[in-house]
Amino acid sequence: MKIVVQVRLLPTAEQAAALAATLTAVNAAADHASEVAYHRFALNARQVPLHRAVYADLRAQGLGAQAAVRVIKKVVDAYTTLRATIRAGNLGRHDSPRRIKAESKPVTFRKDAAHPYDDRNLSWQTDARTVSIWTVHGRLKHLPYTGSAAQLKTLAEHRRGESDLVVRGGKWFLIATCDIPTPETYEPRDWVGVDRGIANLATTSDGVNHQGRGLQHYRRRMARVRAELQAKGTKSAKRKLKKWARRETRHATHINHAIAKSVVADAERTGRGIALEDLQGIRDRTRVPRHRRVTHSSWPFHQLGDFVAYKAERAGVPVLTVDAHHTSQTCPRCRHVSRRNRPSRDTFRCVVCGLAGPADHIAAVNVRTRARTAWVLVNAPHAAVSPSSRQGLSRAATPVLP
Known part of the structure; x- marks a missing residue:
């Protein structure tokens, strides 16, 4: 499987100036190539035709041969992404303002946008922890870098x-692609059901609860800060808004990483698999009070699921997604389903058999039960599974195995 490792470069002032000049030059060249691509090929830019159209111009602007090739590939990838975004409907219908705006002008690049390097214009000396990198002012040799011990080990081995060369807040980074071997997925002894939410970010069928109260306080404070800055409307306020938005994103990502790591480690230690709810379209299916709409629409539920999936794949832990409907309204003892089983958001009390407990824990237990049933059907011989059972399985669960 492919992952990325980020290391921080430690350039001198002169080296940092050369790196900054390089990003400015390659992104200006990318803007030129993008304009040619748009006027000649519209949104259908391809590598070879665009190379023939702009390669000589990029070389005349002072770019090296391989740097020019990387710029062309960068532009082609940008248009490929734009076409995929349009096909997926993420910019609306053909007459929507967002789609019209995207289709009516060439793709542009920030002057400090990231730029890709390959082994021809960037070489790593992992033993010395230095790199040799091409710039418009010549090749920088013995440029030191640093990172965590685990990341440096992964970088050296895989x-x-x-x-990608990236600059953020005046700090320089290299984000390297690593291809690590994927362990074989083991046969699970049982399943850990995971219920994702807002008040409780993740609750497992073992009763482990990753609460979100601290995060809610943090996000409410960030909302007040945003409101104050938006009321000012100055350029400096807008810059601070972007800075605080990036900080909030990093904070949420860190929390999701920590939760996913804990869930996967627990499953690996006990030889179990991980069962998640299929939350695709959850925001369209649910209704929340007005004061909670911002929190509900902005929390990255999908990101947490992705983190669990890729960490589980690295550990060889099987992952199964199951139907999320009525998991918090179904009694795990008598299987009675009713809205009345949820007298409050945090409480479950079955109106038939009287089973009571925290609602998120009950939901996680139901997720685990559905995973057990789905796994039996997935592994059963075809002759032993009736057509009706197969249809039920397709609706109930989808295996996501590495």
């Missing part, structure tokens, strides 16, 4: 493919 680096393959491109690396």
Whole structure:
């Protein structure tokens, strides 16, 4: 499987100036190539035709041969992404303002946008922890870098493919692609059901609860800060808004990483698999009070699921997604389903058999039960599974195995 490793470069002032000049030059060249691509090929830019159209111009602007090739590939990838976004409907219908705006002008690049390097214009000396990198002012040799011990080990053992040069807040980074071997998925002894939410970010069928109260306080404070800055409307306020938005995103990502790591470690230690709810379209299916709409629409539920999936794949832990409907309204003892089983958001009390407990824990237990049933059907011989059972399985669960 492919992952990325980020290391921080430690350039001198002169080296940092050369790196900054390089990003400015390659992104200006990318803007030129993008304009040519748009006027000649519309949104259908391809590598070879665009190479023939702009390669000589990019070389005349002072770019090296391989740098020019990387710029062309960068532009082609940008248009490929734009076409995929349009096909997926993420910019609306053909007459929507967002789609019209995207289709009516060439793709542009920030002057400090990331730029890809390959092994021809970037070489790694992992023993010395230095890199040799091409710039418009010549090749910078013995440029030191640093990172965590685990990342440096992964980089030294598994680096393959491109690396991106990135600048954030005056700090320089290289994001390297690593191809690590994927362990074989084991046969699970049982399943850990995971219920994802807002008040409780993740609750497992073992009763482990990753609460979100601290995060809610943090996000409410960030909302007040945003409101104050938006009321000012100055350029400095807008810059601070972007800065705080990036900080909030990093904070949420860190929390999701920590939760996913804990869930996967627990499943691996006990030889179990991980069962998740299929939350696709959850925001369209649910209704929340007005004061909670911002929190409900902005929390990255999908990101947490992705983190669990890729960490589980690295550990060889099987992952199964099951139907999310009525998991918090179904009694795990008598299987009675009713809205009245949820007298409040945090409480479950079955109106038939009287079973009571925290609602999120009950939901996680139901997720685990559905995973057990689905796994039996997935592994059963075809002759032993009736057509009706197969249809039920397709609706109930989808295996997501590495």
